[in-house]
Amino acid sequence: MSKIISIHSFRGGTGKSNTTANIATLLAMDGFRVGVVDTDIASPGIHVLFNLDESEITHSLNDYLWGKCTIEQAAQDVTGHVGGEIKGQIFLIPSSIKAGEIARILREGYDVGLLNDGFRDVIDRLNLDYLLIDTHPGLNEETLLSIAISNALVIIMRPDQQDYQGTAVTVDVARKLDVPKMLMLINKTPTSLDFDDVRARVEQIYNAKVAAVLPHSDEMMTLASSGIFSIRFPDHIVTKGLRSLVDQLKA
């Protein structure tokens, strides 16, 4: 049975899209068929990690929401874009990166119910094992929808006071939506901090399992979203943390 996993953070800049792309890649390396939907319509970006050029995006999530194409037509096979040995397949449903189309969706809004239909349809039509939803930071109807239909939720935060407070809101909402599995991922942790202490503190505050504590990484910064970190740095401590997260999501 296929699983829907939402990846969310209350604040921006936590590494949400990067984490989503890496989870997708690690799952596909294990032989799974994985779909990734960029629901961050206002500020899309995950296509960059999959090296998908604007000229290659024939249809986007926006087109689907406007009835111009099916959700399947908006899904692009990016397996060959990530490099490495991928036994499964990765399909990306990108949001439009055209300024006029972003403006239109912000101005006119769209049928949120269509997103729900699209998520279900794309799982069936592409025979997906996993559908990953890269959400918009903060809380809005789309994010709540994503969490409401997800089998698992990954909440990403940095060890930062603003993140601590905002994450509490997300955790509270996720609990009210009865998410079956909720995992915390602490990202960009300064290496000067005691990781075990950070983990214990977060688990105590939110009463939720921390899947991994990832250090701030100069290699990640240098890669600058030009590829998939776990492919470029397979033995890196960040990749090991992401692998642990994926194993917990699969369990």
Add this chain to the structure above:
Amino acid sequence: MNESLFDNTLKELEARTEDIRPSDVVMFSEPLRSALNFMIRLGRFSLTELSEKLEFTREQSKQIADHLVERHLFVISRFSNDEETFYESRLSSLTRPLTRPPSDIWKKID
């Protein structure tokens, strides 16, 4: 399940004049919230399953489901037959309402 709990649940739904969105589900009282969370995650389900989750009678659950269909949270599935009604969760057909900015900024972007 006592009658007053059903009556309160029904009143909660009857008080709504707009389509039900995910943010509304979060605010519903029990047992409605938990039952809806479960059904939404299932995606496709029967009246029997809804009734079991709500712990209301089949007739009471049908009344609840009718309201949820009216408010576009559920749609009746084409697989329904004389013996069983099946539903699919839709989570509102409303277009997300947005406030137009006071300036004419959109024209500049277009």
